[in-house]
Amino acid sequence: xxxxxxxxxxxxxxxxxxxxxxxxxxxxxxxxxxxxxxxxxxxxxxxxxxxxxxxxxxxxxxxxxxxxxxxxxxxxxxxxxxxxxxxxxxxxxxxxxxxxxxxxxxxxxxxxxxxxxxxxxxxxxxxxxxxxxxxxxxxxxxxxxxxxxxxxxxxxxxxxxxxxxxxxxxxxxxxxxxxxxxxxxxxxxxxxxxxxxxxxxxxxxxxxxxxxxxxxxxxxxxxxxxxxxxxxxxxxxxxxxxxxxxxxxxxxxxxxxxxxxxxxxxxxxxxxxxxxxxxxxxxxxxxxxxxxxxxxxxxxxxxxxxxxxxxxxxxxxxxxxxxxxxxxxxx
Numbered sequence: 001x002x003x004x005x006x007x008x009x010x011x012x013x014x015x016x017x018x019x020x021x022x023x024x025x026x027x028x029x030x031x032x033x034x035x036x037x038x039x040x041x042x043x044x045x046x047x048x049x050x051x052x053x054x055x056x057x058x059x060x061x062x063x064x065x066x067x068x069x070x071x072x073x074x075x076x077x078x079x080x081x082x083x084x085x086x087x088x089x090x091x092x093x094x095x096x097x098x099x100x101x102x103x104x105x106x107x108x109x110x111x112x113x114x115x116x117x118x119x120x121x122x123x124x125x126x127x128x129x130x131x132x133x134x135x136x137x138x139x140x141x142x143x144x145x146x147x148x149x150x151x152x153x154x155x156x157x158x159x160x161x162x163x164x165x166x167x168x169x170x171x172x173x174x175x176x177x178x179x180x181x182x183x184x185x186x187x188x189x190x191x192x193x194x195x196x197x198x199x200x201x202x203x204x205x206x207x208x209x210x211x212x213x214x215x216x217x218x219x220x221x222x223x224x225x226x227x228x229x230x231x232x233x234x235x236x237x238x239x240x241x242x243x244x245x246x247x248x249x250x251x252x253x254x255x256x257x258x259x260x261x262x263x264x265x266x267x268x269x270x271x272x273x274x275x276x277x278x279x280x281x282x283x284x285x286x287x288x289x290x291x292x293x294x295x296x297x298x299x300x301x302x303x304x305x306x307x308x309x310x311x312x313x314x315x316x317x318x319x320x321x322x323x324x325x326x327x328x329x330x331x
Contacts, residue, residue, distance in 0.1 A: 012057040012129050015039045017047040019065045027060065030118060044068030048076055056086065058128055063092040063099045071102055078107035085135040087128035152226040154204055155211035163225035163233060170237050171286040174278055181278040182244035184234035185293040186214065189270045189305040191230035198263050205262035206269055210255055217251035241277055248273050248308050270306040272297060
């Protein structure tokens with residue numbers, strides 16, 4: 001019978017828990033000859049320690065052992081591995097049906113009787129490894145679907161759906177505890193040219209790199225999401241005016257500081273940024289906060305792009321050299 005993981009880069013790891021040295025080495029040699037890696041433990045305690053270190057794919061567990069019995073060891077293994085599937089095959093004497101039943105009742109996945117037939121042992125081990133492989137594939141697919149539910153696949157940022165849920169939560173928290181909240185909308189300048197002139201692969205690379213630089217420019221508690229197309233939204237909890245300006249200036253500079261390499265050439269990328277703040281006279285709801293950030297963004301684009309505008313404070317414009325000319329100073 002073929003090994004279900006023989007095409008994998010690494011062979012499966014089998015932990016053999018057996019107090020009899022001769023049996024332990026015999027079973028280990030048999031499985032090793034069939035392409036598996038072996039770990040050995042002569043007591044239940046050593047088995048638990050080995051599983052705690054990770055890297056075990058399946059356990060062959062003798063029921064009758066001194067100290068921590070196989071039944072108790074199986075119970076501990078299953079309690080340790082609630083988040084993953086670690087198959088346990090009990091090895092027991094034919095004259096001990098009560099232990100087999102008890103082991104299966106507490107979560108053991110299969111059993112083989114002593115003295116065992118080599119073909120049967122290999123068949124049961126391979127069968128459990130196939131089940132584990134399928135279980136892991138389903139678990140990975142489920143995790144992937146959960147990620148896609150909240151994550152934008154191209155950029156790795158939060159997606160539009162998650163953004164609105166999180167923004168609602170942060171706005172309610174700001175209202176309840178009378179804390180400041182900043183909302184920052186970021187748009188890549190002249191993004192259409194990257195797709196039209198150089199192709200969508202280059203456009204995707206620009207989006208992904210800008211997303212990475214935005215993520216690196218904020219705190220761990222901040223939310224960075226892809227708002228749609230070439231637009232991004234930053235939600236900055238507990239952030240007042242000066243803090244919002246500090247963050248937006250940092251991400252603005254991070255985006256334009258180094259050209260983006262894509263399609264065999266360097267591309268100079270800039271962004272326009274709009275900032276809105278709560279509490280504010282004109283911002284009393286989550287929707288007003290978003291609309292205000294959007295209005296500030298369009299003000300930045302109307303004023304020539306590559307700058308930052310704050311809602312109701314459109315005079316605060318940042319030039320590439322970091323200086324404000326007299327004509328642009330706040331009134």
